[in-house]
Amino acid sequence: MNRKLFCGINAALLVMAPMGEAAADPSIERLIASQCAQCHGTDGRSVGDIQKLAGEETYEKLMEMLFELRAENIMEHQAQGYTPEQLRNIANYYQNLPERARNGGGGQ
Amino acid sequence: MNGKSARPSNAEADRGLSRRGFIGHVAGAIGLAAAPNVLRAAANPRVIVIGAGFGGATVAKYLRHWSGGAVDVVLIDRSSRHISCVMSNLVLNQRLQMSDLALGFTDLVQRYGVTFIQDSVDEIDGPGIRVKLRGGGWLSADRIVAATGINFRNVPGWDKSAVPHAWIAGGQTRLLRDQIAAMPDNGRFVMTIPKSPYRCPPGPYERACTVADILGRRSGIIGGNAIGAPPKVIVLDENDHIQAEEATFRRAFEGMYRNIIEYYPNAKLQAVDSVHRVAQTSIGDFDGDVLNVIGPQQASWFLKTSGLVPTSQRWAPVDVLGYESTVSGCDAVHIIGDSQGSSQPKSGHMANSQAKVCADAILRRFAGQPLNTAERLANLTTNSACFSPITYDQASYLTAVYAYNPATRAMQATKVGEAERWSREQYRQMFTWADNLWADSFN
Numbered sequence: 171m172n173r174k175l176f177c178g179i180n181a182a183l184l185v186m187a188p189m190g191e192a193a194a195d196p197s198i199e200r201l202i203a204s205q206c207a208q209c210h211g212t213d214g215r216s217v218g219d220i221q222k223l224a225g226e227e228t229y230e231k232l233m234e235m236l237f238e239l240r241a242e243n244i245m246e247h248q249a250q251g252y253t254p255e256q257l258r259n260i261a262n263y264y265q266n267l268p269e270r271a272r273n274g275g276g277g278q
Numbered sequence: 279m280n281g282k283s284a285r286p287s288n289a290e291a292d293r294g295l296s297r298r299g300f301i302g303h304v305a306g307a308i309g310l311a312a313a314p315n316v317l318r319a320a321a322n323p324r325v326i327v328i329g330a331g332f333g334g335a336t337v338a339k340y341l342r343h344w345s346g347g348a349v350d351v352v353l354i355d356r357s358s359r360h361i362s363c364v365m366s367n368l369v370l371n372q373r374l375q376m377s378d379l380a381l382g383f384t385d386l387v388q389r390y391g392v393t394f395i396q397d398s399v400d401e402i403d404g405p406g407i408r409v410k411l412r413g414g415g416w417l418s419a420d421r422i423v424a425a426t427g428i429n430f431r432n433v434p435g436w437d438k439s440a441v442p443h444a445w446i447a448g449g450q451t452r453l454l455r456d457q458i459a460a461m462p463d464n465g466r467f468v469m470t471i472p473k474s475p476y477r478c479p480p481g482p483y484e485r486a487c488t489v490a491d492i493l494g495r496r497s498g499i500i501g502g503n504a505i506g507a508p509p510k511v512i513v514l515d516e517n518d519h520i521q522a523e524e525a526t527f528r529r530a531f532e533g534m535y536r537n538i539i540e541y542y543p544n545a546k547l548q549a550v551d552s553v554h555r556v557a558q559t560s561i562g563d564f565d566g567d568v569l570n571v572i573g574p575q576q577a578s579w580f581l582k583t584s585g586l587v588p589t590s591q592r593w594a595p596v597d598v599l600g601y602e603s604t605v606s607g608c609d610a611v612h613i614i615g616d617s618q619g620s621s622q623p624k625s626g627h628m629a630n631s632q633a634k635v636c637a638d639a640i641l642r643r644f645a646g647q648p649l650n651t652a653e654r655l656a657n658l659t660t661n662s663a664c665f666s667p668i669t670y671d672q673a674s675y676l677t678a679v680y681a682y683n684p685a686t687r688a689m690q691a692t693k694v695g696e697a698e699r700w701s702r703e704q705y706r707q708m709f710t711w712a713d714n715l716w717a718d719s720f721n
């Protein structure tokens with residue numbers, strides 16, 4: 171009986187904040203892209219005045235930063251830690267994410 | 279200025295949900311958790327996460343988020359909320375209040391469906407995959423993640439209630455703030471830095487600058503109308519040089535703080551006279567109006583007594599593909615953040631980063647997928663960032679990206695970058711960064 175209550179809570183959460191994206195299959199792109207989230211928000215949906223990444227096309231900008239001769243801000247230093255292939259995976263992932271989680275939630 | 283300004287606290291309201299009704303359910307879940315074996319859901323695998331700091335909160339959140347709720351997560355912390363070390367030096371100069379550093383678990387529980395238990399863990403049974411709660415009983419799981427930060431090694435004579443470290447935030451931070459506030463204007467602040475690796479490589483030097491700025495302004499040395507001898511900040515470093523952002527800190531120590539900061543390398547702390555506030559070191563004794571001992575550090579003691587830290591080591595050895603313990607028979611136990619012993623820096627940003635690799639690995643294990651596919655190895659990265667206040671309104675930063683090196687099977691820096699100069703712009707960026715780091719970990 172207790173177990174049912176516990177599962178009921180999960181179900182309630184799912185109804186309230188459904189998955190924005192399929193998550194049953196942990197993807198490689200998702201993992202590497204999540205490494206930008208410390209600064210740009212979970213799933214690229216940032217808080218405060220930093221650029222969001224969800225739904226954005228960022229590949230060209232990232233490549234520009236990667237090849238900047240002299241990194242001048244923290245973002246250029248970040249970009250230069252990745253390979254072009256990795257940056258493409260990251261950019262792909264964010265470009266295909268909706269700007270907002272469906273139903274406005276950022277949860278599950 | 280409030281680091282938590284832009285946090286999505288309206289999320290529940292946005293969903294048109296009756297907050298009170300919902301909290302009622304959650305309280306029920308927490309109640310259940312107190313009777314451990316009731317909790318076990320047959321269908322879902324269960325992960326116990328010990329420690330709800332940057333590493334633990336993030337792994338709990340991402341396990342729920344990425345599994346779509348198909349993994350049960352039980353998060354255990356001895357406190358009902360986490361007090362952030364990140365930004366805590368700003369409490370010393372009173373740019374932030376203690377309450378600004380408090381990070382609650384409400385979103386983890388309500389938004390993500392994490393079960394929270396407030397208790398201390400005293401032991402991990404690695405082969406049995408279970409943890410012993412101080413409150414009584416064992417709790418078992420399919421996987422365990424330990425993210426319990428640091429402990430201090432013993433230093434003869436060191437009484438932390440008189441000589442604070444303020445390197446685990448909370449009462450210690452308040453104590454050091456109050457001691458600094460009570461110092462004479464031309465007083466003497468003595469601090470010690472332990473041998474690397476320790477938590478937050480630039481942190482101690484950042485603290486030296488913050489305190490020099492406080493005392494410099496108060497005495498009039500900064501601003502140019504000083505009377506009498508300048509205040510002193512004596513930095514006793516066990517290492518042979520500044521451990522992070524060396525050029526930046528040298529410029530600060532030898533430039534604008536040259537009359538205040540005295541930096542001594544190779545000063546190994548041997549004992550503390552806590553009554554008279556004396557640091558006894560390999561290069562001599564130093565007494566201060568305030569003594570701040572950032573003591574020598576190691577993984578949490580219970581990881582050692584649980585056999586997860588081999589006798590001659592200080593940190594828990596792990597395989598960086600998923601932060602599984604490399605101690606034989608204990609590979610269902612993951613260790614992330616400051617307690618683990620890989621070569622990456624000990625930072626909150628990095629603990630968050632490792633937590634995501636760990637969450638991904640756990641989900642793969644549950645799905646019967648390998649961790650070492652070529653594609654995964656080629657995309658296995660972590661990164662770190664620390665912003666350091668250098669004056670009351672300017673900051674520098676240090677950031678690094680790490681990638682998996684198959685030859686060494688270690689994470690290796692692919693880029694380390696730091697600010698060329700400290701600035702007001704970076705001081706502002708520091709708050710946006712902290713907001714997002716906190717939110718990505720706790721909300």
Ligand SMILES: Cc1cc2nc3c(=O)[nH]c(=O)nc-3n(C[C@H](O)[C@H](O)[C@H](O)COP(=O)(O)OP(=O)(O)OC[C@H]3O[C@@H](n4cnc5c(N)ncnc54)[C@H](O)[C@@H]3O)c2cc1C
Nearest residue numbers: 329331332333356363398399427478615616625626627664
């Ligand atoms: C002054 C200062 C400035 C810093 N600045 C930065 C910065 O700019 N950027 C950055 O990235 N990092 C910074 N750090 C470092 C950062 O705070 C740590 O690296 C980070 O907190 C480590 O995360 P963790 O998850 O390993 O441990 P913690 O965040 O320390 O969390 C450990 C948690 O485990 C709980 N716990 C411990 N033992 C038990 C037990 N037995 N049972 C139950 N619960 C337990 C504790 O209550 C705590 O909540 C700074 C640190 C300091 C001191």
